[in-house]
Amino acid sequence: MTVWPEERLVTSDSFNTVDMTINVGPQHPATHGVFRMVLTVDGEMVVDCEPYIGYLHRGLEKLTENHDYRQSMGWWDRTDYLAGMACEMAYCMAVEKLGQIEVPERAEYIRVMMVELSRILSHFMFFGAFGADVGSFGTSFIYAWRERERIYDFFEEVSGDRMFPTYFRPGGVQMDLPANYEDRIRWLLGSIRQGLEDFDGLLTGNEIFVERCRGLSPVTVEEGVNWGLSGACLRSTGIPYDIRKVEPYSIYDRIKFDVPVGKTGDVFDRFLVRMAEAWQSTLIVEQCLDQMPKSGLVLNPDLPKTLRIDEGECYVRTEGTKGEYGVYGLAKGGNKPYRMKLRSPSFCNLSALKKMVVGHYVADAVIILGSLDIVLGEVDK
Numbered sequence: 001m002t003v004w005p006e007e008r009l010v011t012s013d014s015f016n017t018v019d020m021t022i023n024v025g026p027q028h029p030a031t032h033g034v035f036r037m038v039l040t041v042d043g044e045m046v047v048d049c050e051p052y053i054g055y056l057h058r059g060l061e062k063l064t065e066n067h068d069y070r071q072s073m074g075w076w077d078r079t080d081y082l083a084g085m086a087c088e089m090a091y092c093m094a095v096e097k098l099g100q101i102e103v104p105e106r107a108e109y110i111r112v113m114m115v116e117l118s119r120i121l122s123h124f125m126f127f128g129a130f131g132a133d134v135g136s137f138g139t140s141f142i143y144a145w146r147e148r149e150r151i152y153d154f155f156e157e158v159s160g161d162r163m164f165p166t167y168f169r170p171g172g173v174q175m176d177l178p179a180n181y182e183d184r185i186r187w188l189l190g191s192i193r194q195g196l197e198d199f200d201g202l203l204t205g206n207e208i209f210v211e212r213c214r215g216l217s218p219v220t221v222e223e224g225v226n227w228g229l230s231g232a233c234l235r236s237t238g239i240p241y242d243i244r245k246v247e248p249y250s251i252y253d254r255i256k257f258d259v260p261v262g263k264t265g266d267v268f269d270r271f272l273v274r275m276a277e278a279w280q281s282t283l284i285v286e287q288c289l290d291q292m293p294k295s296g297l298v299l300n301p302d303l304p305k306t307l308r309i310d311e312g313e314c315y316v317r318t319e320g321t322k323g324e325y326g327v328y329g330l331a332k333g334g335n336k337p338y339r340m341k342l343r344s345p346s347f348c349n350l351s352a353l354k355k356m357v358v359g360h361y362v363a364d365a366v367i368i369l370g371s372l373d374i375v376l377g378e379v380d381k
Contacts, residue, residue: 019047022362026055031369032129033376037353041362049357049365051350056380064340069095069307072340073166079342079378081163082125083118083321085111085155087378088168090318093249094327094340095170097314099307102300107172108251109292113185114158114167116281116288120192121151122321123278126373127199130271133370134212140202147195154188170307171300182289189282196278204275210268217356217368219265227352230345231323232277233372236262236269243319255287267371274373308335322346322373342381346374 022039025031034055040048060079064072076091077084089111096103103111124144131140152162157178159165167174178184203209219229224237234241242259244252260276262269309331317326323345330339349372356372357365 024366026052029132031366032374035374035376035379037357037365037369039357039362039365044361044363046357046360046362046365049354051353053347053350053376053379056376058381060381061340061342064337066336068335069099069170069309069337072337073168074164077164077166079344079381080122080321080325080346080375081377082375083115083122084164085114085118085167086122086318086320087325088166089115089250090316090320090325090327091340092168092170093318094314094316094329095307095309095337097316098312098329098331098337099170099309101171101303103172103250104297104300105251106176106293106296107298109288110173110177110298111168112250112252112255113285113288113292114155114173116284117151117154117188119281119321120278121148122373122375123274123281124148124151124195126274127203130367130370130373131199131203131209133367134203134209136202136206136209140199143195143198143202147192150188150191154184157184169299171303172298174299176298185285185289189285192278192282196275196282200275204272212364212367213268213271213371214266215264216267216364217360217371219352219356221265223352223355224265227355228348229323229352230348231320232270232273233323233349233352235260236273237265238263243317243324247317249316249318251288251291254291255284257284267367270371270373306335308333309337317343320345322375322378323349325378342378344378344381346372346376346378350374350379 019040019042022041024039025036026034036052038050039046060075063075073088076087079087124147128141128144155165156162159167219237221237221239224234238261240259240261245259257280260273262273310333312331315326315328317324325345326343328341329337332338353369356368
């Protein structure tokens with residue numbers, strides 16, 4: 001039996017660990033864009049998290065000040081580039097409020113349908129990327145891309161472009177829907193519902209997925225409100241706060257739909273809320289098809305060729321795909337806005353990342369980040 005000298009024994013008093021710093025991103029698929037977070041870890045436990053943003057800054061708000069109201073449309077659908085038409089909706093509503101511009105009824109229904117299809121498009125991207133974050137590898141991406149491509153194909157038929165349609169206009173939309181739009185959309189809704197059922201089987205019913213997500217990084221109601229969360233991140237805590245219900249805009253007051261909520265605000269609840277929201281969006285699109293006038297104007301015919309707006313100020317907020325997407329507008333005469341400021345839901349949700357990640361394992365940090373469903377074009381502007 002070997003007897004070790006007393007000086008070679010390691011005691012709890014003499015054993016000290018040194019915290020390690022790990023850079024995650026900005027060039028990393030798990031950061032969902034050019035985002036960087038610096039994790040300080042003690043063993044496998046995260047003790048500090050410092051987010052770094054700005055890698056995708058393009059000066060959106062300043063560019064808007066130097067272009068006329070219609071030209072700036074192209075910048076705004078590049079904020080949340082996963083759901084461009086939802087961003088176009090908020091910008092157009094701000095311009096219409098400043099200029100007191102009326103929108104034809106048929107155009108309002110078309111807008112809501114396109115926005116809800118964009119919401120589904122964005123959520124499918126979340127399901128695919130988040131599934132890969134948790135460990136389903138390429139399967140979830142294949143499921144997501146199948147349905148996203150079909151929605152993109154329809155967007156191309158409608159607007160001529162897939163990812164950056166620039167389809168909305170102050171006062172309506174660029175052009176009417178294709179002649180076969182109703183059959184096309186109803187077929188698309190059937191495909192989307194099948195895709196959601198596929199994801200339900202792949203992820204929601206997957207024991208490993210559930211074990212990785214349930215109980216991870218829970219957020220209380222008080223924390224959600226104090227941190228300024230919105231969208232699915234806030235509703236997962238149990239608050240049924242949806243701007244489409246709280247302050248109905250466009251024709252949402254004519255549409256019946258539920259606001260899905262969670263119970264504990266954890267990662268799994270954030271996933272479930274988005275899954276339920278996608279189902280609700282299919283019902284909204286269906287009701288729009290049933291209620292929409294079969295013919296009529298899609299763009300206000302009284303607008304001048306060059307849009308000029310007198311002095312005015314407004315704030316418009318919509319229920320974007322990530323949360324409260326708000327636009328502050330200030331006009332001081334002329335054909336260009338004096339100021340256009342974006343209230344980014346991803347930026348506000350991301351500000352809570354440090355509090356969500358600290359105290360959890362390194363392996364879970366990427367999952368927690370993924371559950372916020374950020375888009376960097378919206379964060380960095």
